Amino acid sequence: xxxxxxxxxxxxxxxxxxxxxxxxxxxxxxxxxxxxxxxxxxxxxxxxxxxxxxxxxxxxxxxxxxxxxxxxxxxxxxxxxxxxxxxxxxxxxxxxxxxxxxxxxxxxxxxxxxxxxxxxxxxxxxxx
Amino acid sequence: xxxxxxxxxxxxxxxxxxxxxxxxxxxxxxxxxxxxxxxxxxxxxxxxxxxxxxxxxxxxxxxxxxxxxxxxxxxxxxxxxxxxxxxxxxxxxxxxxxxxxxxxxxxxxxxxxxxxxxxxxxxxxxxxxxxxxxxxxxxxxxxxxxxxxxxxxxxxxxxxxxxxxxxxxxxxxxxxxxxxxxxxxxxxxxxxxxxxxxxxxxxxxxxxxxxxxxxxxxx
Numbered sequence: 001x002x003x004x005x006x007x008x009x010x011x012x013x014x015x016x017x018x019x020x021x022x023x024x025x026x027x028x029x030x031x032x033x034x035x036x037x038x039x040x041x042x043x044x045x046x047x048x049x050x051x052x053x054x055x056x057x058x059x060x061x062x063x064x065x066x067x068x069x070x071x072x073x074x075x076x077x078x079x080x081x082x083x084x085x086x087x088x089x090x091x092x093x094x095x096x097x098x099x100x101x102x103x104x105x106x107x108x109x110x111x112x113x114x115x116x117x118x119x120x121x122x123x124x125x126x127x128x
Numbered sequence: 129x130x131x132x133x134x135x136x137x138x139x140x141x142x143x144x145x146x147x148x149x150x151x152x153x154x155x156x157x158x159x160x161x162x163x164x165x166x167x168x169x170x171x172x173x174x175x176x177x178x179x180x181x182x183x184x185x186x187x188x189x190x191x192x193x194x195x196x197x198x199x200x201x202x203x204x205x206x207x208x209x210x211x212x213x214x215x216x217x218x219x220x221x222x223x224x225x226x227x228x229x230x231x232x233x234x235x236x237x238x239x240x241x242x243x244x245x246x247x248x249x250x251x252x253x254x255x256x257x258x259x260x261x262x263x264x265x266x267x268x269x270x271x272x273x274x275x276x277x278x279x280x281x282x283x284x285x286x287x288x289x290x291x292x293x294x295x296x297x298x299x300x301x302x303x304x305x306x307x308x309x310x311x312x313x314x315x316x317x318x319x320x321x322x323x324x325x326x327x328x329x330x331x332x333x334x335x336x337x338x339x340x341x342x343x344x345x346x347x
Contacts, residue, residue, distance in 0.1 A: 002252065006138050013136055021132055036281065038255055084277075088313065096316035108134045115130075 003043040006106070007051055014111050015056060026060045026113040034067040036103035041066060069103030142256055145224035149231065149259025153242070157347035159338075160242045162258055164282055165266035166275075167248030170292040172200045173325040174266060175243060179207040181335045182241075186342055189239035191230045193222040193247045200245065210237055221252035224259055241342050250275065254282040262341065268293040269300050273307035280314050288319045290334065295324040 014029060033039050041064045048062045071088055072079045075095035082088060088098050137143065153160050163171050179188060190211040192201045201213035212230040214222060227244065234242070244260060246253045263286040267275055270293055276283050283289065289311065297304075311318055321337070323330030 002255075009138050009141070013134065013138075017132055017134060021130065023130060023132070027129065038251065038281070084313075088316070096312065106139060107137045110131050110133045112129055112131045 003039060003047040006039055007044060007047040010108055011051065011057065013108060018056060018113060022115045023113040024056065024115050026056055026111055028061045028063055029111045030063045030065065030109040032065045032067060032105045032107050032109050034103040034105035035069050037106045039106055067102050067105050070101040071098040072101050073098050142224050145228060146257035146259040149224055149227055153259060157345050158239060158242055159342045159345045160244065160260040162244050162246060162260035162263045163266060164246045164253045164263065165248060166250050166271060169266045169268045169271065170325045171245050171266050172203055174290065174292060175245060176203060176207055177325050177328065177331060179209050181331060186339065187238050187240045189234045189237060189242045191227065191244045193245060195247065210234060216247060220247055220249050221256050222246050222258060223256045227258045241338065250279040250282050254285050262287050264288040264290060266290045266292050269297045269302040273303045276307065276310035276314055283311065283314050286318060288321065291320060291322045292325055294322045294329060295327045
């Protein structure tokens with residue numbers, strides 16, 4: 001759902017950060033997507049390949065890490081992966097009360113690139 | 129080759145705007161309800177009946193969301209309530225930015241309870257925080273009891289579900305036990321109101337709950 005606008009947003013964010021960090025070609029973008037979000041990896045890839053045509057994103061690899069849906073029981077503290085995405089009964093004590101630990105992520109973890117004409121910067125940097 | 133870490137949420141822009149909306153509404157002591165459902169569940173009729181029941185008791189405002197037409201806004205206006213119609217012209221959900229704009233046309237009024245009638249859609253609205261206090265899903269008996277497991281996110285995100293068209297229950301195969309069982313799986317804390325927007329059956333409990341919730345937010 002809305003993969004095109006999500007990818008457009010991703011590209012805007014990365015483009016802005018790349019300008020800030022003097023990066024002119026992006027080799028890879030790592031996206032983290034929780035299985036509870038309405039963002040399907042194959043649709044995200046399709047959207048990206050459709051939209052990523054210009055110099056900055058030419059040949060960019062889109063790496064997608066899917067995060068499992070995990071809950072923690074409020075009663076006994078048991079962490080569990082439910083059978084269905086929304087089945088929330090604790091397998092340990094049967095309690096209905098739980099909170100979500102993971103599965104709703106939707107973020108750009110990092111991107112990799114270099115500044116113009118294949119020059120090597122060498123070190124990893126943290127920025128922006 | 130450099131690696132730049134971002135850890136930036138893709139829905140960040142909407143979430144920030146929603147938080148801003150929420151702060152504004154809270155400072156006013158305003159109760160904001162996001163009403164979600166499939167097309168045809170009876171949201172607008174429920175709003176009409178709610179307006180009639182609350183007349184003279186609570187000041188209401190409504191933001192209507194539809195792809196096209198202002199038919200719903202006209203119905204609300206005919207009930208004497210201030211309303212803003214948002215036409216998304218294709219977008220399948222309302223977002224926080226749209227609400228911010230619509231609210232600027234209502235903020236001068238002494239509104240105590242703002243209803244946002246979202247675009248008819250059980251999928252996308254669940255993902256977009258508008259800055260509301262309470263999410264209400266309206267499901268009607270004619271839609272079937274299997275919708276909770278088929279559209280779990282919207283039910284998981286909601287605090288209340290209105291089971292509408294309860295007067296038609298005898299004419300459908302809607303299984304109340306299955307519906308309640310599925311709700312317990314997906315969202316055990318959710319509150320259920322069974323009512324008919326058409327006949328008024330069960331409406332009183334919904335109205336009293338609204339009055340109570342408005343009271344909690346008065347500054």
